[in-house]
Amino acid sequence: QVQLVQSGAEVKKPGASVRVSCKASGYTFVNNYMHWVRQAPGQGLEWMGIINPNDGGTTRYAQKFQGRVTLISDTSTSTVYMEVNSLRSDDTAVYFCARDGSSSGLAAFDIWGQGTLVTVSS
């Protein structure tokens, strides 16, 4: 079945970087854009960025994350990576990858990964 499986929880110190992976299966990887969304503890959902795996990885980022977040796609392994640099305590959150369903007929984030908790603490 269609699924996105993310890498495990991370604990990082302030100023460090973190890379979270999201491996897709059950569909043609290059046919759908991929988003990243984060959710701080007890808070709502915040869109971070989008990557097109099909064209060498064209990306767009929310202004808040521009310059500090990088999205990369690896078509050989059907995996998207999200890297956040210069981590701060307020980056502590669950990070989700989510497939864009528009090319599959649904203009929404139609498949979500299970989430990866990133904790930033000294």
Added chain:
Amino acid sequence: EIVMTQSPATLSVSPGESATLSCRASQIVSGLVWYHQIPGQPPRVLTSGAPSRATGIPDRFSGSGSGTEFNFTISSLQSEDLGIYYCQHYSNWPPVYTFGQGTKLEIK
């Protein structure tokens, strides 16, 4: 920047009753999506484009509205409907995917 505002913040409804959630956009939007999230799980898409339900979503869930005012109605509420409901402005161009702050649905 488009701001999505949901109301109420919390809604408590008895099983079998109906619940209506609201979402207001600060500007006219064309793409509006509703998600449901149970704590500890990722969100799940319910409807896209206001009235269109995602695959497998029962017809007791329905979205409506246009422009800046949108509603989401759950009829015959069941215990598994508890959680947080988010609206989202969805636009591929320009790429804007702003979420509302959520409405927490409690079952009495």
